[in-house]
Amino acid sequence: MGNEHSFFAKAAEAKEEILKLRQPLVLGHYDCDGICSTAIAHGALNNAGISHRVRNERKLDEKIIHELNSTGEKELLFCDLGSSVAAVQDLKADTIIILDHHPPAHKKGLQINPHIFGFDGAQDICSAGVAYSVFKEYLDVSLVGMIGDMQYPISQKKLNSIILKEGQEKKAVKVETDITFFGRMSRPLQYFLSYADDPFLPGLTANEEKSAQFVESLGIKLKKGEDFKTYADLDEEEKRELVSGIVTHLESRGMHEAAKSVIGEVYTLLQRQHGSEFSDAKEFSTIMNACGRNDRADIGISTCLGELGASKHALTLLQQHRVNLRNGIEFAQKNYIDLGKFYFLDARGIIDDGIIGVVAGMLYAPKRTKPIFACALDKEGGIKFSGRGTRLLVANGLDLGKILSQASASVGGAGGGHNIAAGATIPNEKLNEFLLELGKLI
Incomplete structure (x- = not known):
């Protein structure tokens, strides 16, 4: 059983230590959770007027450890990295603070990690949640990190649920029951289904043509004028038809548990542009992954912080990400x-x-x-x-x-x-x- 009081008390202690830093290097992971946790730390340090540098890496290995030592880094703040890498013990920096949720492999530095307090980092809180617990800024970004790290439904995830409740009280997020697939706001219906992987849709996932035929078989038109329709564009009756069709599709194949997961918690971020990809936590998380996977974590961080022009660039990366995934899935299915x-x-x-x-x-x-x-x-x-x-x-x-x-x-x-x-x-x-x-x- 985890100790909530000790976790949040240690997080508050870490904030005090971080605000004493003079010019830290913030080093984060490149996936959605890494980008979101880095963004929270970056934004909070900016708001506190603390000069710092930021970089995101695909992995933290001995090569990077050696580099950090050879360049004489004195202050290091890790986000979604650091706990599970034993070689971190070899770092020579004067101050090392780690905000992570992976199982710890060492005791170096000040670590805010749920495992230390009896929680499961794979389920109870992600690194973005840890970062929010420390800084108490950019709550909606922490929710995006949770979704990106597959920690949903958030309301059932211990430490995450505390942050979610706080977000509801602050009117930063609205929690509803709806279809749980990625892309409610932005993916054309045929992609909405062909990219579905949780649950997997036999015969539809990774098959755009069959997905399009499936939607049309339900009496739902794929286009409105010249534009492809998204789930958000459907009226209530069409939404019910689509959900019912998906559930029937799964039930008929004996996938009863998967059918139950079609409907669940969805999260609308109320401080983001209404109706945009960034107002849906799942879609936002997909965009962050697209940024990281295309080696542009910096664009993801800027998007999280609402910097001018960043979201447009992030959406361009999303399009490339979709192409890469589609090609990858086609190869994987055959090989x-x-x-x-x-x-x-x-x-x-x-x-x-x-x-x-x-x-x-x-x-x-x-x-x-x-x-x-x-x-x-x-x-x-x-x-x-x-x-x-x-x-x-x-x-x-x-x-x-x-x-x-x-x-x-x-x-x-x-x-x-x-x-x-x-x-x-x-x-x-x-x-x-x-x-x-x-x-x-x-």
Whole structure:
């Protein structure tokens, strides 16, 4: 049982320490949660008049640790990075403060991490939630991070639920019951369904043509004039028809639990432009992932903080992200294999390492009996692995973070993460040895 009082008290203590910093380097992860937590810290430091620098990385490894030491960094503030990397112990900085939600591998520095206080960082709070708990600014950005980190429904996630309730009281967010798919505000209906992965829609996910036919079979027109319609454009009767059709589609295939998840909590951000992609927390989180996966975390941070022109640039990155995902999914559907204890997708040289985990998650959705691992080449020529599980597998004992940490270490690599989703990097020549080790550990 987690200790809420101790967690929030330590978060307040961390804020006092951070506000004493003179010129820190803020180092964050590049995914949605990393961007959102970095944005909260960046905005809060700006508001406090503290000079600082910001950078976001795909991973924190020994190479970056060495760089930080060699450049003589004195003050480091990590966001969504730092806790789970044992090499952080080798940092020589005078002050190290870590706002993270990954399982800690060391005790270096001042860490605000839910695991230390008896909570589960994979479920109870993300790094953006941690950052909000520290700074008490940019609440809606923390909600975007929660959704991006797949921690929903938020109202059932302990520490996250406290932040959500505060957001409702401050009229920063409206919580409703509606269809839970990404893209309610902006995705054309055929993409709304063809990109659905939670739940996966057999025959529709990753198939734009079939998705378009499905919508039209329900008597719903895809266009209004020259423009494709989104879910938000539908009238109430059309919305009911679409939801009913999706539920029936799933029920007829025996996917009863998936059918129950079609409707759930959705979050409208009331301080963002009404009706825009940025007013829906799920869609906002997708855009943040698009920024990070295209190596423009800076655009994501600026968008979170409402800086002029940033949102337009972010939407351009979203379009590229969709193209990359569609191409990746098409390749994955034809090339993944069953290795007995797990599914495996070798996408080296085909799919960018920044989206390999997303593709694995979308491909994996109907395969509920065992995990999937997918790999791509990283920027240094090594192999990046991403693993994805399900809540049921985790409940039955699966811990991908531990598995990837142990397997990668055995071949001279590094890895870790959450029990349901994790990653690793290994030397290129160690692939077969690594796969054998995975088989032993699962």
